[in-house]
Amino acid sequence: MPERYPGYDVLHKRNSQSWNEQTRRVIDERLAIDPDQHRFFTEEEWPTIRAVCDRIVPQTVARPRPVPLAAMVDEKLHRNSGDGYRYADLPPMREAWRRGLAALDAEARARHRRRFHGLGPLEQDAILAAVQNGDVREHAWRDLPPKSFFTKRVLHDIVSAYYAHPTSWNEIGFGGPASPRGYVRMYFDRRDPWEASEARPGREERARRENARVG
């Protein structure tokens, strides 16, 4: 698939008027996350969460800076900074993840006699689909509702982490934090000079030129 925002890099805005000191600090911290660092997940859980992340948001295209998904989820759980709410049918965030990952591994062992990360992509997808549909066999789930765990924890935390990273912002043409500079031309099909330019058919070169000037 061709790039939708060719040549756009949200980090060009880093030293412009778009971002201030606070914004730079937050984004710098996010970019400094080591993909292998885990402080919440145990050595046992780590390969499992990495495998789950790879199936939920596969990053197949070679990227200079892939989103360190598992490490970002780990960071959130390590700081235990919640969303401000909890679904009544799920236990608190940390407990839900621990029990959910253990149940996933148990489910994989029951079906294929291997742990989740040892399976091929198709088998992994089949297990995740079963969890999504509530079609699980293993006792390890006990009172943890698999459907809710999948949509309210797995999808929610991993996808949120993905779209909190500048690499995905470049992919979707997002301008990052509007702080302090926000947007002026708030009308259909208008673009501020500091916004990403979309490569609609026939104007790819123009979009590339305009994206080179974003700052």
Added chain:
Amino acid sequence: MSRADAALDLIANLALAGVAAAVVVRPKVVSRIASSPLLPKATALTRGAARRLRPAPAPPRPLARAKQKADELARIISRYAPQAQRRRQEVARSAGRRLNGSAAMLAFSVLADSAVEHYRGSFENRAMYTPLAAAALTLGASLFGAADARASKHVMRDTIYASAAAAGCAGLGFHSYNILKRPGHWSWLNLFYAAPIGAPMALALAGLLGRGAERVRDIRPHRRATVLGLPAGRMLAGVTAAGLAGTVGEAGLLHFRGAYHDPFMLLPVTVPPVAAVLLGASALHPHRTTHRLTRWWLRLTALLGFAGVGFHAYGVSRNMGGWRNWSQNVLNGPPLPAPPSFTGLALAGLAALSLIEEAETDA
């Protein structure tokens, strides 16, 4: 003319302005009142009362009559005396150049404002370049006119002013279309956020005042300049008063949008309206108004136009990121070049007032 009369006159003019506003805002109610049978009766009654109240004029004594004749003769002689003519020409030339200057101020305001706002609108329509060209030409012509000491009009300036007036009127059409094409059409939301309906009139005013300037400075012996058959001073005072009223409407609309969050935002809806009414009164009844008050009030309005830039600059600094984030805040914050249009109009009003006063000296 006594002070009490002047006050009464001011009240009458304010009432007139109120009636005019009522005609615009509530035309139906006004027409109902106008067609009621009570009105002619009331008018006849008032007229009769006024006739009875007025004392009969005493027959002039012979000596007084002779003095009156002599005074009249002296006035005619002085009107055609070379000294008086020179003075009259000097006033006209200076007023003409000052009118050129006021047109320059307005054109500058329009040029800067339309450049910023149409850049914000991404020049979506090619026609959005028109006010930039028209205002730039008007600015150049007006500066030339203000610097030009010759007491004559210039075809080039006159043509540019006429095209600026035409461009301003066309702009009104474009801005109306922009409002009407949006969902909601004529709604407060669109009046607040679509193309500003009053802005193009500033360009039209610059053109009109410029044309007036050319008319005034084009001096003919023994004749005062006229516009559409009326004395130029009174005509220009009327145009300026109307322009001030329109600009007040524009500022009122946008400051209301800004919820008058700063008390100083009330100034442009309180100071210039008084100037507009005083100037309008001078245009309608030049002999019965106090020009001194009008002049000072116009000077205050001119000052306010300058101060407004300062207030707007402060407004920009109050937006997130302040002046460091200028590329957003200059577009998003209060428009810096808008307030000087009050200055331009007030200067035009002062020039018109001096023409009115000059015409009064030998009336």
